[in-house]
Structure formats: C-alpha cells, structure tokens
Amino acid sequence: MKMFEYMGKELFAKFGIPTPKGRMAKTPEEAEKIAAEIGGPCVVKSQVLSGKRGKAGGIKFPNTPEEAKKAAEEVLGMTIQGLPVECVLVEEKLKIDKELYMSITVDGSAKQAVMIASAYGGMEIEAQPEEFIIKRHIDPELGMHPFFAREIVRRMGVGLRTPHGKEMVNIIQTLYKICKEKDAELVEINPLVFSDDRVIAADSKVTIDEDAMFRMKDLPFVEDKSPAERAAANLGLSFVDLDGDIAVMANGAGITMGTLDTLQAFGGTPRNFLDCGGGTGREATAKALDILLGLEPKGLFINIFGGITRCDDVANAFKDVYEARSGFPVPVVIRLVGTNQDAGREILGTIGVEAFDFMEDAARRIIELAK
Numbered sequence: 001m002k003m004f005e006y007m008g009k010e011l012f013a014k015f016g017i018p019t020p021k022g023r024m025a026k027t028p029e030e031a032e033k034i035a036a037e038i039g040g041p042c043v044v045k046s047q048v049l050s051g052k053r054g055k056a057g058g059i060k061f062p063n064t065p066e067e068a069k070k071a072a073e074e075v076l077g078m079t080i081q082g083l084p085v086e087c088v089l090v091e092e093k094l095k096i097d098k099e100l101y102m103s104i105t106v107d108g109s110a111k112q113a114v115m116i117a118s119a120y121g122g123m124e125i126e127a128q129p130e131e132f133i134i135k136r137h138i139d140p141e142l143g144m145h146p147f148f149a150r151e152i153v154r155r156m157g158v159g160l161r162t163p164h165g166k167e168m169v170n171i172i173q174t175l176y177k178i179c180k181e182k183d184a185e186l187v188e189i190n191p192l193v194f195s196d197d198r199v200i201a202a203d204s205k206v207t208i209d210e211d212a213m214f215r216m217k218d219l220p221f222v223e224d225k226s227p228a229e230r231a232a233a234n235l236g237l238s239f240v241d242l243d244g245d246i247a248v249m250a251n252g253a254g255i256t257m258g259t260l261d262t263l264q265a266f267g268g269t270p271r272n273f274l275d276c277g278g279g280t281g282r283e284a285t286a287k288a289l290d291i292l293l294g295l296e297p298k299g300l301f302i303n304i305f306g307g308i309t310r311c312d313d314v315a316n317a318f319k320d321v322y323e324a325r326s327g328f329p330v331p332v333v334i335r336l337v338g339t340n341q342d343a344g345r346e347i348l349g350t351i352g353v354e355a356f357d358f359m360e361d362a363a364r365r366i367i368e369l370a371k
Helices: 005-015 028-038 065-076 146-155 163-181 210-215 227-234 253-265 282-294 311-324 341-349 359-370
Strands: 022-025 042-046 088-092 098-107 112-118 134-138 184-195 198-201 205-208 238-241 246-250 272-275 299-306 332-338
Touching: 005 088, 005 163, 005 205, 022 028, 028 042, 028 065, 028 088, 042 065, 065 088, 098 163, 112 146, 112 163, 134 146, 146 163, 163 184, 163 198, 205 210, 227 238, 227 282, 246 253, 246 282, 246 359, 253 272, 253 299, 253 359, 272 282, 282 299, 282 311, 299 311, 299 359, 311 332, 311 341, 332 341, 332 359
Parallel strands: 246 272, 246 299, 299 332
Antiparallel strands: 022 088, 042 088, 098 112, 098 184, 112 134, 184 198, 184 205, 238 272
C-alpha cells in the first residue's frame, strides 16, 4: 500500500524526522488558510501516487495566500498519469543548499533490507552513474547500529562532526525503525535537503506491506487500484492494468505472463494481466470478460490450458457474454486446450468461434486482427 506524500511526512514527523511546515488541503480555501499560517513563499503540491508531478505541472510556487488559493484551484482540477488530483500539500518553500537521496527497501533475493543513498538527489536520481550510488545490505540480526549509519554518511561525503552529519545519522537510524515497526517495503526521501543548518525531508515515499495492514490500524489506507483492478479484486482475480491495446485472459500466473511475453515478442502490446486460474467458475469468468471489454481494447486474447479450470466452463462464459452483447465489439481469439476441451470447442462452435491449438498461432492472429 502506497502512501501519499503528506501521509509519509506525517509518519516521518511522528518518528522525529524533520519535515517542512505545512499540511494537506482539499479545497482552495483550505490552501489559502494554510499558506497564511506559513507566512511567506510556499509550495502547492499535487497528491497522487505517481512520479513526475513537477513536469506535469502539478507543483506550484505561490508567494502569497491569494496565489496559493489560485494555484490550488489549478492543481485540484488536474489529472496526472491518469490519476485525478483530489488534494494538495501546502508547505513552506525551502531554501535548498544541497539535495541528497536516501531510502531503505527490501531486497527479496538477499532476504534483507538494503540501504540506498547518494550525495546527488533530486529529480534526476535515476540518471546518476552507479559509482555515485551507495548500497549496503542490513543484516536483520544486527539491525541498524550507529556505526552503519555513520559509514553511509561518511561515504556520502558529509562530515560526521557537522550538524548535517549528526542529523543524517539519526535520520538513517529512524528510517530503519519505521521499516521495522510499520512493515514498510520502502521508505524513501528524495530529496533530503540541506537548508542552512537544517536537514529536512523535502519529499516522502512510503509503501507498506499490504499483508501487514491488519495490524497497522493507526495508518491511513490509500486505495490505489484502478476501477478495473478493484472489480477484478472483488471477484478474487489477479489483475494489473498495463498500457497496451490487446486485452488478455489466461488461467494461471505463469501462463498469463507467458502470454504477455509472447504478444510482445510478436509485436503486440498487452492491455492487462488477468489470471483466471484456480478453477474460476462460469459466472466469475463471464464477469471477468465484461471487465476486459470495459477497457475498450483493440482485441481480446483468451489463452486457456485447462487443468482445474475447465474448458467448457470458459466456453459457456464466453457464449453467455457474447449472446448478452449480441456479439463482441472487438476481434477475439481463443486458444483452448486441456480439460473438457472437446466440449468447450463444441460450445464455441455454436456461435461460430474456432479455438486455436497453439499459443503462438493465436497470438499472431490477434495481433493481426488488432492492427
């Protein structure tokens, strides 16, 4: 579960990490009031679970409360990366002497947390050469000791006896504490700002393990699923929105990923990942087809290798939706093999649909039709 920037900063502040003065606003009037409390230049930042907000115009720099109100009016009406802006963060404008990067995330292959830091933070952190990035795994049995944090600060080129260095050591130890106590998969500060003698988290990115949310009652819940992802989740299905034009349904995570790769290999672009495996019944399969057609793709590719999932159930669900809609508005290609495949193909035959034997042949055909 991802947290909005203002939520992450509220969490940081509770643990003692310095953050800019300010808070969240849902209306231009609230933004104006907060700007008046801050006094002086401020920043109005869109709150969406997306990067590149500045390049999209989602960050404004008003100098007065009146300008803050106008800026909030503009930002609250925006859509960034397909996400509507429903609230903004209004906070003091910082004097920035230097920008750094600092995060702790989970390295699944090493089964350890990993500290990632750089003396060169900000918008272009992804473009920094590897030699400017510091990575150190954290032994879970040892945890985060002061000597570990001091080594990171030293390698970032900051004096350990300076006010900046001492504060950074504290922040590193606190980030690890947040990770442990809140079951965080990621805590990130980019940029971590030097402003005169202060060290301030000018931004925040926090992701909490969804499987741990039942014991994190004090944390706000953020719904970051698209409408299609929510509908699929309500059916108990695994669904992920993608940016292609061919909708995909398959039965099992492995075959679904293989289907996406095959489409890509032959020049197609998948619109989604949808796993209808595990014995998904006729009714749920029909509803899943409705979800896919609601994406308005250029084509629909159904790839079923029946085991627990029965081919006749899939065929009946397809026929139900086909007849309810008096046909489909886009080309459909089906590969149907496995349990009860003959019965399934016979059902499809009653509506004039022929099933393919091989995934590669079916993928080539749907790409051809979608174009």
